[in-house]
Ligand SMILES: Cc1ncc(COP(=O)(O)O)c(C=O)c1O
């Protein structure tokens with residue numbers, strides 16, 4: 001047994017989250033190591049039974065009554081309140097529904113409208129130049145709609161780029177390619193000092209590390225639920241609007257679900273109070289209630305414990321890669337300081353595509369991001385240290 005295998009055993013023995021692994025389905029090819037929870041989280045054991053009940057009993061037998069009696073109508077706010085503590089938000093500020101892309105649109109146009117309401121001349125949107133593409137595309141459209149220009153800026157350069165014309169800044173908390181964690185508290189404060197609104201995309205941080213939305217005065221935020229929150233393929237995203245901004249939040253998609261009196265069927269629009277104002281149309285109940293069941297794995301788990309294990313996992317992976325992979329064969333794109341690292345490790349190598357295909361063939365599942373990045377995501381609720389050691393060893397063998 002090698003020294004690192006022994007170290008993995010010791011770390012697994014001291015892992016206070018180890019028992020959580022049994023709450024997930026991790027079947028598949030024998031010996032599979034799943035390091036792609038930053039793209040699609042694994043299936044929580046509780047989900048299939050819940051979905052079967054929602055389909056068979058709530059839909060099949062109760063039919064229309066379930067909108068009220070099974071809590072379907074209020075699910076977006078109820079599940080938003082379940083996500084809230086995971087991102088440091090008090091209840092009443094998060095609503096679940098639609099895709100992340102749609103929520104980026106609502107949040108960003110909403111933020112620009114807030115800025116333009118308070119005074120003229122706010123006609124520029126800053127967007128993370130390294131963003132996951134959808135945010136950039138949507139920001140381009142939001143800019144055209146609101147009479148703004150769109151300026152892509154590296155997150156670290158945002159403080160210098162902010163000015164009296166800035167209406168809103170759209171940033172990713174963790175970069176999807178490199179795994180870099182951006183400084184949410186200081187970038188939010190910088191936006192506020194310039195009189196602008198800060199919108200954060202939490203896709204790669206929610207469920208992996210503390211976010212502190214309320215503590216840091218974030219204005220609006222969005223995130224998906226199919227990565228570290230394990231809601232399943234296409235599970236609905238969420239929108240956070242800070243409590244004291246809610247009555248001025250002017251949604252660009254004011255569907256009937258966001259009306260103060262949705263069943264009044266009025267021709268004139270009157271927005272609901274609170275987080276409900278972020279709703280649009282009929283919620284996707286099957287996906288939403290699958291997500292609600294998935295969130296039960298968080299009972300008794302703190303995000304702080306998850307963060308501590310996440311850093312231990314990525315530290316250990318980097319140690320194993322350093323030990324097993326020949327010097328210079330890969331370049332680590334993920335920052336080494338803990339304050340700048342999310343829950344993934346990105347390694348660059350010219351043949352990343354074929355290397356990842358071979359790794360997946362032998363049961364070590366990460367992903368490849370164009371053009372040359374091997375991405376390994378570490379979900380602390382179900383990844384262990386022995387997995388990490390095996391993945392690094394397999395990687396070294398595939399890299400030759
Ligand atoms: C940062 C980020 N934003 C948005 C998305 C996706 O948005 P959507 O849920 O609309 O597909 C992803 C991943 O798919 C992402 O990594």
Ligand SMILES: Nc1ccccc1C(=O)C[C@H](N)C(=O)O
Nearest residue numbers: 038039040132176177203226369
């Ligand atoms: N939603 C998906 C559907 C299909 C395949 C991947 C995704 C992802 O989420 C990719 C992820 N956002 C990423 O950071 O690469």
